[in-house]
Amino acid sequence: xxxxxxxxxxxxxxxxxxxxxxxxxxxxxxxxxxxxxxxxxxxxxxxxxxxxxxxxxxxxxxxxxxxxxxxxxxxxxxxxxxxxxxxxxxxxxxxxxxxxxxxxxxxxxxxxxxxxxxxxxxxxxxxxxxxxxxxxxxxxxxxxxxxxxxxxxxxxxxxxxxxxxxxxxxxxxxxxxxxxxxxxxxxxxxxxxxxxxxxxxxxxxxxxxxxxxxxxxxxxxxxxxxxxxxxxxxxxxxxxxxxxxxxxxxxxxxxxxxxxxxxxxxxxxxxxxxxxxxxxxxxxxxxxxxxxxxxxxxxxxxxxxxxxxxxxxxxxxxxxxxxxxxxxxxxxxxx
Amino acid sequence: xxxxxxxxxxxxxxxxxxxxxxxxxxxxxxxxxxxxxxxxxxxxxxxxxxxxxxxxxxxxxxxxxxxxxxxxxxxxxxxxxxxxxxxxxxxxxxxxxxxxxxxxxxxxxxxxxxxxxxxxxxxxxxxxxxxxxxxxxxxxxxxxxxxxxxxxxxxxxxxxxxxxxxxxxxxxxxxxxxxxxxxxxxxxxxxxxxxxxxxxxxxxxxxxxxxxxxxxxxxxxxxxxxxxxxxxxxxxxxxxxxxxxxxxxxxxxxxxxxxxxxxxxxxxxxxxxxxxxxxxxxxxxxxxx
Numbered sequence: 001x002x003x004x005x006x007x008x009x010x011x012x013x014x015x016x017x018x019x020x021x022x023x024x025x026x027x028x029x030x031x032x033x034x035x036x037x038x039x040x041x042x043x044x045x046x047x048x049x050x051x052x053x054x055x056x057x058x059x060x061x062x063x064x065x066x067x068x069x070x071x072x073x074x075x076x077x078x079x080x081x082x083x084x085x086x087x088x089x090x091x092x093x094x095x096x097x098x099x100x101x102x103x104x105x106x107x108x109x110x111x112x113x114x115x116x117x118x119x120x121x122x123x124x125x126x127x128x129x130x131x132x133x134x135x136x137x138x139x140x141x142x143x144x145x146x147x148x149x150x151x152x153x154x155x156x157x158x159x160x161x162x163x164x165x166x167x168x169x170x171x172x173x174x175x176x177x178x179x180x181x182x183x184x185x186x187x188x189x190x191x192x193x194x195x196x197x198x199x200x201x202x203x204x205x206x207x208x209x210x211x212x213x214x215x216x217x218x219x220x221x222x223x224x225x226x227x228x229x230x231x232x233x234x235x236x237x238x239x240x241x242x243x244x245x246x247x248x249x250x251x252x253x254x255x256x257x258x259x260x261x262x263x264x265x266x267x268x269x270x271x272x273x274x275x276x277x278x279x280x281x282x283x284x285x286x287x288x289x290x291x292x293x294x295x296x297x298x299x300x301x302x303x304x305x306x307x308x309x310x311x312x313x314x315x316x317x318x319x320x321x322x323x324x325x326x327x328x329x330x331x332x333x334x335x
Numbered sequence: 336x337x338x339x340x341x342x343x344x345x346x347x348x349x350x351x352x353x354x355x356x357x358x359x360x361x362x363x364x365x366x367x368x369x370x371x372x373x374x375x376x377x378x379x380x381x382x383x384x385x386x387x388x389x390x391x392x393x394x395x396x397x398x399x400x401x402x403x404x405x406x407x408x409x410x411x412x413x414x415x416x417x418x419x420x421x422x423x424x425x426x427x428x429x430x431x432x433x434x435x436x437x438x439x440x441x442x443x444x445x446x447x448x449x450x451x452x453x454x455x456x457x458x459x460x461x462x463x464x465x466x467x468x469x470x471x472x473x474x475x476x477x478x479x480x481x482x483x484x485x486x487x488x489x490x491x492x493x494x495x496x497x498x499x500x501x502x503x504x505x506x507x508x509x510x511x512x513x514x515x516x517x518x519x520x521x522x523x524x525x526x527x528x529x530x531x532x533x534x535x536x537x538x539x540x541x542x543x544x545x546x547x548x549x550x551x552x553x554x555x556x557x558x559x560x561x562x563x564x565x566x567x568x569x570x571x572x573x574x575x576x577x578x579x580x581x582x583x584x585x586x587x588x589x590x591x592x593x594x595x596x597x598x599x600x601x602x603x604x605x606x607x608x609x610x611x612x613x614x615x616x617x618x619x620x621x622x623x624x
Contacts, residue, residue, distance in 0.1 A: 057432070104614040111375055111572070115564045116613055119606045122561065126606075130599045251561075255377070255439060262436045294447035301440030302423065305433045 047221040055197035062253040063121025068226025069233035083147040094226025102215035128241040140240030265311025353479040355586025356486025360541030362566035364534020370573025377438040380556025381445040386539025387546035416535030460547040571622025
């Protein structure tokens with residue numbers, strides 16, 4: 001038990017150090033750009049997964065990212081507010097919309113909920129394109145100012161103009177958010193979500209207010225999704241609601257979030273992170289294949305679902321089993 | 336905007352019915368698959384696209400008669416549906432999310448293969464019936480008229496099949512109560528194979544009609560899929576009249592809104608209608624508990 005804890009702590013420390021040193025190891029602006037996007041998608045996938053813990057599949061991720069991104073970006077650009085203020089406001093506005101639509105949306109269950117959230121995301125996308133006077137329409141918002149520098153008296157001022165500095169900013173914000181989500185899942189609330197997913201009538205009979213719990217997690221998750229959108233906005237400094245697959249605010253992102261989660265393994269918190277990292281790196285590494293890329297992507301998806309129903313996290317089981325077998329073999333040989 | 340004549344409104348209504356017809360053909364397959372197999376078939380839009388491209392392949396590149404081509408394409412995609420069900424859907428009994436993953440993967444693969452074999456350029460099918468009718472000084476395009484007739488006719492055939500024949504009734508039973516129908520000796524595997532085949536065939540006809548009125552491109556399936564699921568939500572899961580009414584509501588509202596408020600609003604308003612309908616009737620217009 002102690003050794004297990006030690007190994008876990010060791011792995012965590014190594015991973016954290018690796019994440020912090022990544023820009024120094026890679027030293028390539030393009031890859032840092034990819035890492036920032038991966039970090040943002042990890043946060044959205046983890047938030048979506050939090051909603052999935054209650055058993056509802058949320059396909060409106062892109063819409064709430066768009067809300068967070070646009071409200072933060074427009075407030076900063078038009079009113080000149082500080083980014084450190086507008087970024088939480090972006091999250092809060094997404095959370096407020098989630099709170100408003102939460103009750104009617106959770107009255108419908110299962111597939112209906114999924115489809116409705118998908119349609120809501122499309123409504124956001126098209127309304128953003130339609131009210132061009134306020135949002136810039138389909139051309140989008142451009143020249144969003146970067147985050148304001150933070151002066152540390154006597155030492156230096158932190159600026160966030162370069163990709164590397166933004167990487168650290170994103171890692172810190174996303175790290176904190178992920179930690180909150182992780183602790184929530186591991187706490188009593190997480191157990192309540194599980195009870196709603198497994199047996200909602202039973203949970204209700206022992207005094208769980210299903211609607212309130214679902215709305216609560218929906219609001220929290222949408223807050224983090226909005227934060228992720230705001231992070232994206234101040235990183236890209238140009239937003240557009242266009243529906244082409246390359247745009248992060250198109251419905252494809254919402255579907256990809258689900259794919260990342262399933263591929264990584266939906267039962268584990270780290271599964272969704274592994275899935276996101278892997279499936280966002282595949283397009284980068286398969287760039288040479290050009291138009292054959294979707295073929296590889298789709299085939300991998302199908303193969304993983306067929307042969308690893310537990311997701312990529314399921315692989316770790318083989319490692320531990322192998323490790324135990326090895327240990328056992330050595331022990332049995334020594335009399 | 337400004338001047339909107341009765342002529343324009345009627346045109347809008349007819350266009351709406353025509354749009355609705357193609358949506359119904361997609362939505363019928365989706366709603367049957369969803370209610371009988373509990374699968375949200377993300378690749379259904381791609382089946383629609385493949386149906387349209389098969390017609391293009393036969394008709395434009397090999398000079399087959401258009402109506403014959405539509406028929407062949409219907410049979411081909413039904414076979415594609417059968418293969419898809421046997422290879423990819425049947426082995427994965429149960430988990431909703433696995434189906435989402437597999438069908439999304441399939442849709443990526445199908446899209447990419449069509450892009451590779453037909454290139455990205457948009458294409459057009461020949462008109463189903465060139466020219467216009469002139470009824471009470473209203474111009475009605477003949478191809479749109481025939482599209483509505485084909486769509487509603489096929490829906491009627493499907494309705495009769497589901498209500499009058501043994502297999503159709505078995506299918507409805509399977510959709511309404513899976514365990515109960517299993518007890519009556521209805522083989523769920525046969526039912527799901529049939530459902531996917533029928534749904535795919537209908538989607539192919541929808542693709543051919545849509546492709547002859549609008550344009551063909553390898554990414555046309557995505558929007559069609561969205562329309563299909565919107566229609567399911569309006570009509571209620573697994574309900575045929577619901578699908579028809581939902582499709583007509585969707586098509587008519589879309590074309591009238593486009594006419595009166597511009598094409599941008601025509602996407603937003605139907606989605607809002609759906610959300611409002613769901614708030615008041617969480618099971619859809621014709622849904623049952």
